[in-house]
Amino acid sequence: MKKIIGxxxxxxxxxxxxxxxxxxxxNREDIEIIERGALDDMDKQYIExxxxxxxxxxxxxxxxxxxxxxxxxxxxxxxxxxxxxxxxEDKVDIIALLCSGEFPDYESKKPIVYPDKVxxxxxxxxxxxxxxxxxxxxxxxxxxxxxKWSAYFKDLVVIPISPYTxxxxxxxRVGERIKREGTGLIIMDCIGYSExxxxxxxxxxxxxxxxxxxxxxxxxxxxLV
Numbered sequence: 001m002k003k004i005i006g007x008x009x010x011x012x013x014x015x016x017x018x019x020x021x022x023x024x025x026x027n028r029e030d031i032e033i034i035e036r037g038a039l040d041d042m043d044k045q046y047i048e049x050x051x052x053x054x055x056x057x058x059x060x061x062x063x064x065x066x067x068x069x070x071x072x073x074x075x076x077x078x079x080x081x082x083x084x085x086x087x088x089e090d091k092v093d094i095i096a097l098l099c100s101g102e103f104p105d106y107e108s109k110k111p112i113v114y115p116d117k118v119x120x121x122x123x124x125x126x127x128x129x130x131x132x133x134x135x136x137x138x139x140x141x142x143x144x145x146x147x148k149w150s151a152y153f154k155d156l157v158v159i160p161i162s163p164y165t166x167x168x169x170x171x172x173r174v175g176e177r178i179k180r181e182g183t184g185l186i187i188m189d190c191i192g193y194s195e196x197x198x199x200x201x202x203x204x205x206x207x208x209x210x211x212x213x214x215x216x217x218x219x220x221x222x223x224l225v
Contacts, residue, residue, distance in 0.1 A: 003225040005033045006092035006110070008084045009191075010077055010099045011062030011070070013037035018098055018214065021195055025218035031225060036088055037065075038080035044070070051076045058144060060101050061137035061162065063192060069164035071138060074101065082106055094225055098191045100213045102148070111224065115191060115217045122211055123152040123187070130184035131155040135174070137162045137190050145189065157181065163192030171197045175204025188212045 007022075009015050013035035023033065039047055044064060051072040053059045058074035081103065088095055089109045097103060100115040132153040136145045138160055145158035161174055178186065178201070186201060191213045198212050 002030050002032045003028075003094075004092040005031060005221060005225060006088035006095040007033050007035045008081060008088065008095060008097050009035065009037045009062065010039070010060055010072070010081060010097075010101070011037055012039050012065040014065070015063065015098060017063065017067075017194065018191055021214050022218045022221070025215055026222045026225075028222065028225070034088065034092060036084040038077060038084055039064070039070075039072075044068070047072065053140070058101075059138055059140040060099065061141070061164070061190070061192070062099070063164050067164070069137075069162060071140070078104065085112070094221070096217060096221055098217075100189050100191055113217065113220055113224065115213050118216045118220050119187060119189065119211065119213060120152070122216060123149070126152075126185075128153065128185055129155070131157065131182055132185045132187065133178050133181075133183045134158045134187045134189050135193065136160050137164070137192060149187070149189075153185075157183070163190055163194065163197060166197075168196065168200050171200040172204050175201040178208075179205045184208065186210045191217070 019033055047070055053073040059071050060074050061071050064070055085106050085108050095110055095112045097114055100119055102116050103114055106112060134145050134149050142158050142160055149156055159174060193212055198210055
């Protein structure tokens with residue numbers, strides 16, 4: 001009997017960029033994934049008009065169905081995510097949020113896996129005194145990134161680079177910068193970062209440890225389902 005994962009993106013489904021890579025890492029034939037998106041019922045104009053961040057809002061970055069990037073307000077997003085949880089919880093065995101941003105502990109009949117907590121669990125289990133680079137999608141998130149990760153690492157640099165609008169050459173340049181600065185660990189803090197982008201960093205830098213949101217989430221899901 002198949003186990004069913006409910007995958008909720010903060011953008012629009014299907015996430016054709018994410019789900020195939022998650023499935024590959026989970027590597028189980030008895031798994032089915034049902035997708036929902038917080039923004040599925042909206043067009044781009046509505047999203048950019050009604051969900052855009054106001055001054056002082058925490059900015060989240062996500063992908064629409066057509067592959068384009070949008071920036072949305074965290075506080076405006078939260079009830080939309082909860083709505084999708086309610087739609088899925090009677091249909092699935094476990095729910096996974098496809099976003100590494102911070103979310104409240106939603107009440108649900110089914111377990112919910114938060115990539116943010118997964119990544120923080122990895123970080124809290126590592127004793128590392130060297131420089132850590134955290135990649136985030138947008139310039140507006142830099143201060144947020146330092147606040148989020150400085151509890152775990154003291155020598156920290158937060159680098160904005162979009163997984164949706166940046167080229168592989170952009171990632172190569174970031175890798176070269178990270179190498180010059182003597183960084184020993186990278187955290188790719190967004191579900192949008194792909195295996196191809198990770199591989200470019202690894203080739204640019206050489207011997208370095210890289211934690212990706214997609215791999216971390218997939219490995220936890222493979223243990224729970």
